[in-house]
Amino acid sequence: MEISFNPEEHVNSYTALFSGKQVTLDSLRRFIDTENRFGTHTDKKYIQQYGQLFRTLRDNLIVPNYEKFNLLPVFEELAALMRRSGTVLPPNPQGRQIIDGFKNSYDSNEPYWKLQLLRMETVLSSFCAEADRNYFLNKVLLLRSVDCFRSLEEVRLFAQCLRMLFPTPTEFMTAALKIFTPDYAKRGITEFKAGLMWITEISWTLAYKEAKEHMMLMDSWISIFHECIRLKNDEAVFYMHFPLSHVYLNNCHTQPEFKEFNDRVEIPFSDYIQQNMDRWNIKPVTKQNEKKRIGFVYDRLAGSSPVKLLLSLLHYMKNEPYELFVYDMAYIEKAVSRKEYIDEVLSAGAKYVNNHELTDSANGHYYSHFEKNKALRKKVIEDEIDVLIVTSNKSQAAFLCATRTAPQQIFWDHGNHEYDVAGLDSRICHFDDGYRNGFEFQRFDLKMLPKYLNEDEQMKKAAAAEIKKNLPPHSVVLGSIGRIMKLSDEYMEMVADILKANPDTIYLACGDGPIEEKKAKARALGVADRFIFTGWADAHVYGHVIDIYLNTFPLVGGESVNEFVSKGENKYVVTLY
Structure with missing residues (x-):
């Protein structure tokens, strides 16, 4: 049933509500949900009405409640809506005073409260002027992430905050690049680790899950890595190897890409180790053991x-x-x-x-x-x-x-x-x-x-049968199992051609990784409705769901292919070299 929605009535009614004294958390969430659903705030036809609404929110709700840090997630969502609307509000002197007070008290606070101050300051700045996202990120990346959260839920909410402040991974990486300059190698080791930890723990793992845009950092990171080698900063050299290998190698598709990493990182790292063995008083093992x-x-x-x-x-x-x-x-x-x-x-x-x-x-x-x-x-x-x-x-x-x-x-x-x-x-x-x-x-x-190829086989078959019930009937199920990063553009184009030529087929992309990016590619290819992303998948279950395994290329599947073949005689693998 189509829902009747009048934009002007919607804006006017919420402006009136926010002008009163009975604003509740539920009413704020209803407003946010409605905006996210209908997107009226992005329609320039209503920019004047939304200007009044956001000004009312600022003056009646946000500025008077600047000390209520438990409201931060809601305030951040409201700020994100306002930024998307293109609204520019006139100054609010009280808001500016609060921002200045936050800045003056920042250094005297513990890391946990520093992060809260930065977040509330950014909200207020969004409603009083344009928030300085670079300032925010530069401050955050100096803090030890472990000191900034008291629960996993707080970590999740902060990842949401980052996505609202930097809606795309490209925007976030562009801002981060202003921090990861060659001088970064000269930071104290705690601050040095802190900035990298925010990327690997928060950005990579939660906020922009394994997005390929993290590769935008690689040239800068490798330059910093080489500068640490030049400075003979042992702890920085060894520490930085982890985020480099973790991010880069999870984005590799081809052997030439592996070779590039080896040439730019592994060989200089290996040379550094050998050149400093005497300084570390490390001697090579020369004795041949007989213990087998x-x-x-x-x-x-x-x-x-x-x-x-x-x-x-x-x-x-x-x-x-x-x-x-x-x-x-x-x-x-x-x-x-x-x-x-x-x-x-x-x-x-x-x-x-x-x-x-x-x-x-x-x-x-x-x-x-x-x-x-x-x-x-x-x-x-x-x-x-x-x-x-x-x-x-x-x-x-x-x-x-x-x-x-x-x-x-x-x-x-x-x-x-x-x-x-x-x-x-x-x-x-x-x-x-x-x-x-x-x-x-x-x-x-x-x-x-x-036992690894056929673990709990009967349970897996039953789970597969349940999954198949939710797939389009009479479909031949094509698919692959493994890291979504293995779905190269060329591979996805091939799958799209097969789907278009065979209307009775669907394709299951089984695995974790940058799913949103690959979904966008599937939409561009015109096969989004039949190119299905499952997220993390148990290979032993989906080995029974898939009828024909389309091996990825140029980086082919490993044991996932063998596991698929082990599921029975009527299992077929198509591999292109």
Whole structure:
């Protein structure tokens, strides 16, 4: 049923309501919801009426309640509406005095209240003049995020605040670039870490979830990284490797992109390590051990294909004459390893070492990455590891290899064929996707254990059946499973052509990542109604939902393809090279 809506009546009635003394939180939320639904505030035909409405809100509600910080989320939404409307209000002397008072008292407050003052100041500035977003961001990025929130809900609300102040990731990154200049390398280490932490914890994880626009920061970040190397600022060099690798490599599609990261970051980092070993009093391991001990160095133990392959390999090696160790780098900034996978390591007879427990973690996320690297190296040497196998672009992998921590050091390739740091003796790979470069890989067969390929099969089939009930009937379900970043423009264009040529098909994009960006691409291709994004997806469930797996390119699927094929005889994979 069509809802009758009269814009002028809507604006006039709310202006009258906000002029009175009985304004409630519910009435404010109803106003915000209505505006977000109908968007009348963006219609220039009503700009005079909205000018009066927003002036009434400011003078009767916002300025008199400037000390009620619990109202910040609502005030921020109102400020966002006003900015979108293009309304410019006349000055409010009382509001200006309050803003000046906030600025004068800022330094005397604790970080938590500094953030609240900045947010309320930005709201008032929006209603009194144009808010200085650069000033806001520069101040925020000096604070330790861990000191600014008392609950996860407050973090979520602040991410919402950022999106309202900087509606697009491009606007946010453009403002951030004014802060991440070469001089950033000269900041004290706490402030240095703080700015980067806001990007990786808030912007990347919540506010603009894995948006590719984060790549706008890369050139500046790499310049800062090189300046830290020049200054021999060890802690800054080691700390910065994490956000660089985390953001850049999650945006990689192709081997040339992996190579660019290796050339610009990994090789200079590896060289820096080797050039400073004497200064750190670190000596390479030269003694050949006879214990036949093998150590695997992993980012963390999560439900990823590389981890399941490791657990499968440990199982197969259980009765071999080796002592096996798994070193968990344990990046608490991301997420802790899952207990069930740690238990799997132990049940396979391997020893488990948590890297984070080897270092002083009293500073929370602001711990020393340099000391964490050294602690892991010390532990590996104490364990007399004979063969050390690294698997990912994290600082520990380069540090352990470049400092020669074990007599034999191997890179196990899980998709980044271009990884190359000092101290690697050989490279191994369990699959062949046809890519060739100048490195030699020893290829070996490794099949994931059936329990990982077919976990809880009956439950998964039942869940898949429920999902299929909500899909268009009589459809052939195409799809892929994995990081949404793997959906390159060329791949999506191919899928769109298939959908247009075959009206009885739909496509499921199963996985996390920059979904809004990819949805926009699907709309531009004219297939948004049949190009369906599921968000995070259990591969074991969606392996039953999808009929034909369209392998991504140029970065192809890994174990997700094998998991799909394992679901039965009538499962087909289409791969283009």
